[in-house]
Amino acid sequence: MTEERITPGKSKKSSALLELLRKNISQYFMFIALIGIMVIFTITTKGVFISSRNISNLLNQMGYIAVLAVGMTLVIIIRHIDLSVGYLAGFLGAFSAIALTFWGWPVYAVLPVVLILGVISGLLTSTPIAKLGVPAFVSTMAAGLIFRGALLLVTMGTGTIIIRDRLYNAIGNGFIPDLKLFVLPGNRHFLTLLIGLIFIILYIVNAVKSRNKKLSYKFDVLSPSLFVMQLVLVSVIIGYIAWTLSGYNGISWSLVIVLLVVGIFQFITTKTPLGRHIYAVGGNPEAAELSGISVSKITYIVFGAMGLLSALSGIMYASRLHSATTTAGLGFETDAIAAAFVGGVSAAGGVGTITGSIVGALVMMSLTSGMNLMGIDISLQYIVRGAVLVLAVVVDRATRKNR
Amino acid sequence: MDTPILEMKSITKEFPGVKALDEVTFSVKKGEIHCLVGENGAGKSTLMKVLSGVHPYGSYSGEIYVEGELQKFNGIRDSERAGIAIIYQELALIPELSVYENIFLGNELTDGMVINANETIKQSIDILEKVGLRVNPETKIRDLGVGKQQLVEIAKALKKQVKILILDEPTAALNENDSDNLLKLILELKKQGVTSILISHKLREVLAIADTVTVLRDGKTICTLDASDGQLTEAVLIRNMVGRSIDNVFPKRKAHNIGKEALRLENWGAYSPSLGRDVLKDVNLNVHDGEIVGIAGLMGSGRTELAKSIFGNPDEYRLSGKIFVNGHEAKFSNPRDAIDARLAYVTEDRKRNGLILIQDVKQNITLANLEELTRVGVIDENEEIVVANRSKEDLNIKTPSIEQFLRNLSGGNQQKVSLAKWLFVKPGVMILDEPTRGIDVGAKYEIYTVMNALVEQGMSIIMISSELPEVLGMSDRVYVMSAGRIKGELSASEATQEKIMELAVDY
Ligand SMILES: Nc1ncnc2c1ncn2[C@@H]1O[C@H](COP(=O)(O)OP(=O)(O)OP(=O)(O)O)[C@@H](O)[C@H]1O
Ligand SMILES: [Mg+2]
Numbered sequence: 001m002t003e004e005r006i007t008p009g010k011s012k013k014s015s016a017l018l019e020l021l022r023k024n025i026s027q028y029f030m031f032i033a034l035i036g037i038m039v040i041f042t043i044t045t046k047g048v049f050i051s052s053r054n055i056s057n058l059l060n061q062m063g064y065i066a067v068l069a070v071g072m073t074l075v076i077i078i079r080h081i082d083l084s085v086g087y088l089a090g091f092l093g094a095f096s097a098i099a100l101t102f103w104g105w106p107v108y109a110v111l112p113v114v115l116i117l118g119v120i121s122g123l124l125t126s127t128p129i130a131k132l133g134v135p136a137f138v139s140t141m142a143a144g145l146i147f148r149g150a151l152l153l154v155t156m157g158t159g160t161i162i163i164r165d166r167l168y169n170a171i172g173n174g175f176i177p178d179l180k181l182f183v184l185p186g187n188r189h190f191l192t193l194l195i196g197l198i199f200i201i202l203y204i205v206n207a208v209k210s211r212n213k214k215l216s217y218k219f220d221v222l223s224p225s226l227f228v229m230q231l232v233l234v235s236v237i238i239g240y241i242a243w244t245l246s247g248y249n250g251i252s253w254s255l256v257i258v259l260l261v262v263g264i265f266q267f268i269t270t271k272t273p274l275g276r277h278i279y280a281v282g283g284n285p286e287a288a289e290l291s292g293i294s295v296s297k298i299t300y301i302v303f304g305a306m307g308l309l310s311a312l313s314g315i316m317y318a319s320r321l322h323s324a325t326t327t328a329g330l331g332f333e334t335d336a337i338a339a340a341f342v343g344g345v346s347a348a349g350g351v352g353t354i355t356g357s358i359v360g361a362l363v364m365m366s367l368t369s370g371m372n373l374m375g376i377d378i379s380l381q382y383i384v385r386g387a388v389l390v391l392a393v394v395v396d397r398a399t400r401k402n403r
Numbered sequence: 404m405d406t407p408i409l410e411m412k413s414i415t416k417e418f419p420g421v422k423a424l425d426e427v428t429f430s431v432k433k434g435e436i437h438c439l440v441g442e443n444g445a446g447k448s449t450l451m452k453v454l455s456g457v458h459p460y461g462s463y464s465g466e467i468y469v470e471g472e473l474q475k476f477n478g479i480r481d482s483e484r485a486g487i488a489i490i491y492q493e494l495a496l497i498p499e500l501s502v503y504e505n506i507f508l509g510n511e512l513t514d515g516m517v518i519n520a521n522e523t524i525k526q527s528i529d530i531l532e533k534v535g536l537r538v539n540p541e542t543k544i545r546d547l548g549v550g551k552q553q554l555v556e557i558a559k560a561l562k563k564q565v566k567i568l569i570l571d572e573p574t575a576a577l578n579e580n581d582s583d584n585l586l587k588l589i590l591e592l593k594k595q596g597v598t599s600i601l602i603s604h605k606l607r608e609v610l611a612i613a614d615t616v617t618v619l620r621d622g623k624t625i626c627t628l629d630a631s632d633g634q635l636t637e638a639v640l641i642r643n644m645v646g647r648s649i650d651n652v653f654p655k656r657k658a659h660n661i662g663k664e665a666l667r668l669e670n671w672g673a674y675s676p677s678l679g680r681d682v683l684k685d686v687n688l689n690v691h692d693g694e695i696v697g698i699a700g701l702m703g704s705g706r707t708e709l710a711k712s713i714f715g716n717p718d719e720y721r722l723s724g725k726i727f728v729n730g731h732e733a734k735f736s737n738p739r740d741a742i743d744a745r746l747a748y749v750t751e752d753r754k755r756n757g758l759i760l761i762q763d764v765k766q767n768i769t770l771a772n773l774e775e776l777t778r779v780g781v782i783d784e785n786e787e788i789v790v791a792n793r794s795k796e797d798l799n800i801k802t803p804s805i806e807q808f809l810r811n812l813s814g815g816n817q818q819k820v821s822l823a824k825w826l827f828v829k830p831g832v833m834i835l836d837e838p839t840r841g842i843d844v845g846a847k848y849e850i851y852t853v854m855n856a857l858v859e860q861g862m863s864i865i866m867i868s869s870e871l872p873e874v875l876g877m878s879d880r881v882y883v884m885s886a887g888r889i890k891g892e893l894s895a896s897e898a899t900q901e902k903i904m905e906l907a908v909d910y
Binding site for chain 1: 714716737738739741742743748750755756757758759760761762766770771773774777780781782785788789824
C-alpha cells in the first residue's frame with residue numbers, strides 16, 4: 001500500500017487482486033455462501049424463492065432481527081453480550097401498543113418516547129457492567145428476566161393488544177408511495193427503480209472520488225480494469241435488488257429503516273473516532289484506557305445504542321403483527337447473536353463488521369424462508385440453522401487463521 | 404566429532420510479504436550454551452518457533468535433526484516429547500491462576516483424580532527456589548510484575564524433562580540482579596547436561612555465558628562464532644549483526660539548555676486498600692523542559708505505579724499529593740486528562756497495555772490522537788496513511804506494510820510502534836517505561852537519537868529503566884526509587900552504578 005513499493009506492472013495487478021481477496025476472504029466467503037444458498041433455494045422451489053414477492057417478504061421479515069444484529073455486533077466487538085434485547089423489544093412493543101390504544105397517544109409521540117425508553121434501559125442494564133465490572137452475561141440476563149416480567153405485567157389484563165393505528169402499522173407492513181408519473185409495464189414501482197438508480201450513481205461518484213483522492217496521495221489503488229469490474233459488479237447487485245423489489249410494491253418502510261440503521265452504524269464504525277474507539281476497547285481494553293479512551297463510556301454508548309435498536313426492533317415487530325403479544329421478543333437475542341457470528345464477529349472481541357452481520361442475518365433469514373417454501377418441518381429447520389451457524393464460525397476461524 | 408544435538412538445515416519460512424527465514428542453517432553442540440543474536444526482525448523468534456513446532460512441519464522448508472534424527476513437529480507437544488522446551492518472548496502464563504498452578508499446568512500432580520495441591524505447592528517451592536524467585540506459590544500471576552512472571556515461565560519449563568532449553572529474551576524484563584541469577588542458573592543447568600539456546604539483545608551477557616554465538620541478519624545466517632575462549636568482542640558481534648560498526652552505544656548529545664520546570668510532584672503518594680499499605684510515599688520530583696530524568700530502582704520499587712499514577716490511571720490506588728504541569732496544579736482523573744495536558748506514557752508491557760495486537764500498524768500509531776486526523780467528524784484515512792508511513796520511516800519500523808497486524812511484527816518493532824504512537828500526540832512530557840526493552844543495539848541507538856532530538860526541541864522525558872548503563876548514559880539527572888519512595892537524587896556527574904545500586908537496595 002505504500003508508495004515506495006515498486007513492483008513491475010503486471011505482477012502487481014494480479015497480486016493486488018489476490019491481496020484483496022486474501023484480506024477479505026472471510027467477508028467474501030459469507031457473501032458467496034449467501035448467493036449459493038439463494039441459488040439452491042431458487043432451484044428447489046422452482047424459482048419461487050427468487051420471486052419479487054418472496055424477496056420482498058424476506059427483507060421485511062428480517063427487519064426487526066437485522067437492527068438487533070447491528071447493535072449486537074457492537075456489543076460483541078467490545079467483548080460483551082446482551083441477552084436482554086428480546087424481551088426489551090417485546091416489552092417496549094407492548095408499551096407502544098398500550099400508549100396508542102389505551103392512552104390514545106399519537107404515533108409521533110409514541111415513537112420518540114419508546115426509543116428514549118430503549119436507550120435508558122440499555123444504559124441501566126450496562127451500569128453494573130461499566131461501573132462494577134459485572135459480567136454482561138449476568139447483568140443482561142437479569143435485565144431480560146425483568147423485562148419479561150414487565151411484559152407479562154402490562155399485558156396481564158388484556159392479553160394480546162390489537163393495534164389499529166394505520167401509521168404505526170405501516171412501519172412493519174407499508175411500502176413507500178410511488179410517483180405516479182406514468183405506468184410502467186408489469187406495473188413496476190417507478191420510485192423504487194429511481195432510488196436504485198440514485199444509489200448506483202452515488203456509489204459510482206463516491207468510489208471514483210475516493211480513488212482519485214488516493215491517487216493524489218500516490219497510494220496504490222485497484223487497477224482501472226479491476227476498478228471498473230468492481231463498479232459494474234456492485235451496480236448490478238444494487239440494480240438487481242431494485243428491479244426485483246419494483247416488481248412487488250417497491251421498497252418497504254422496514255427496508256428503509258434497516259438501510260438507514262445500517263448506513264449510520266456502518267459510517268460510525270468505519271469512519272469516525274467513536275468507531276475506532278469501539279474497536280480499540282474490544283482489541284485491548286487496557287491499552288485503550290491508557291490511550292485516553294474511557295472504556296466505561298464506550299460501554300455505555302454501545303449498550304445505549306443496543307437499547308435504542310431494541311426499541312426500534314420492538315416497534316417493527318409489533319407493527320408487523322398489528323399487535324403486542326405476551327410472547328413477543330422470545331428468542332430474538334438468539335437470532336441476533338447468530339447473525340453476528342455467522343457474519344464473522346469474533347467472541348474474543350475487536351473483530352467484526354456491521355455489513356458482515358447483515359449478511360449473516362440474510363443468510364439465516366434466507367434459510368428460514370427457503371425451508372418454509374419447501375415445506376420442511378420446523379424441527380429440521382432448527383437443526384439446519386444450528387449446523388449452518390457452527391459451520392460458518394468454523395470456516396471463519398479457518399480463513400482468519402492464515403492471515 | 405560428535406553429532407550435534409540439534410541441526411537445522413536450509414530452513415526457509417515465509418509469511419505473506421516477508422521472507423522471515425532464508426536458507427538458515429543452525430547447529431548446536433550437546434551441552435553448550437548457544438546464543439542467537441541479531442537485529443529486531445532478523446528472524447530469531449521465528450527460527451525458534453519453527454524448532455518448537457509452533458510453525459508446524461510443512462509450513463517451512465528445510466530439515467530439523469535432533470540427535471541425528473529427522474524431526475517433523477506438528478505442534479509444541481511433539482517438540483516437548485523430543486525434549487525441547489521453549490520460553491517465548493511473549494509470556495504465556497494464565498493470569499488468573501496461581502504461580503504453582505501455572506508451573507504445573509498440563510502436568511498436574513494428582514491423587515487418583517484429584518489434584519494434590521499440597522504436593523504441588525511443595526514441589527513448586529523447590530522449583531521457585533531454583534530460579535531465585537521468592538513469592539508465595541499461591542499468588543496469582545496477574546499480581547506479579549512482568550519480571551517475576553518471566554521467572555515463573557522458566558520454572559515452568561524446568562519442571563519438564565528438557566534436553567534443549569530455548570529462552571527467547573528471558574532477561575529483557577529483568578533487572579541486573581535477577582539477570583545475573585538467571586545466567587548463573589543457565590550455567591548450573593549446563594553442568595547438569597542441559598543444552599541451552601538463548602536469544603538476547605544484551606551482548607554483555609551473551610559474551611559472559613555463550614560457548615557459541617550464531618548471528619542472524621535479514622533472515623540469513625551470517626556466521627557462527629566461538630565464544631568460549633573469551634576472544635570474542637561486542638564490536639565483532641555488532642558488526643556482524645548490523646553490517647557496520649557502531650562506535651558509541653549512546654549517541655553524542657549536543658549541549659542544550661534545560662528550561663523551566665515542566666512537571667513537578669509534591670508529596671505524591673498512593674495507598675493500596677487491598678494491600679493495606681502505601682505503594683508510593685512522599686515522592687517529590689520534577690523534570691524540566693529539555694531534560695531527561697532517569698528513574699532507577701529494582702523491580703517492584705514502585706516505578707511503574709508511579710508512572711501510571713501520574714498518568715491518571717492509578718488502578719485501585721488512592722492518590723495523595725499534588726501534581727504541577729508548567730507551574731499550574733493539575734488533576735488527572737483519567738489518561739485523557741493527562742494526554743490533554745500533553746503527557747504521554749509509553750508502557751512497560753506493550754502487549755498487555757500498550758498496543759492492540761489484532762489491529763494494524765497504522766491504527767495503533769494514530770489511536771491516542773485521532774482528533775488530529777478527524778475532519779468534520781470523519782477520520783481522514785489518507786492522512787492517516789501518510790502519518791503512519793512517516794512514523795515508519797522516522798523510526799525505521801520494519802514491516803512490509805503499515806497495514807500489517809501488529810501481532811506479526813517482531814518484538815522490537817512493536818516497541819517502535821509504541822513509541823511512534825506516543826510521539827504522534829506531540830507531548831510536552833513523555834514518560835518512557837523501559838523504552839529499549841527487547842531492542843537491538845542498532846535500534847537502541849536510533850531510539851536514543853530520537854530521545855536526544857526530542858529534548859533538544861524542548862520536550863521533557865522521564866525515563867524509567869532497569870538498565871543502569873542506559874540510565875547513566877542518557878539521563879541529565881537520576882532519581883533512585885526503593886519501596887515506593889525516592890531514596891536519592893543524583894546529577895549526571897555524580898551518578899555511578901555503585902551509588903545507584905546502593906540507594907536501590909536501601910529499603
Ligand atoms: N506470524 C507472522 N506473520 C507475518 N510476519 C511475521 C510473523 N511472525 C514474524 N513475522 C515477521 O518475520 C520477521 C522476523 O520476525 P521475528 O519475530 O523472528 O524477529 P526477531 O529476530 O525475533 O526480532 P526481535 O528481536 O525484535 O524479537 C519480521 O519481519 C516479522 O515481522
Ligand atoms: Mg523475537
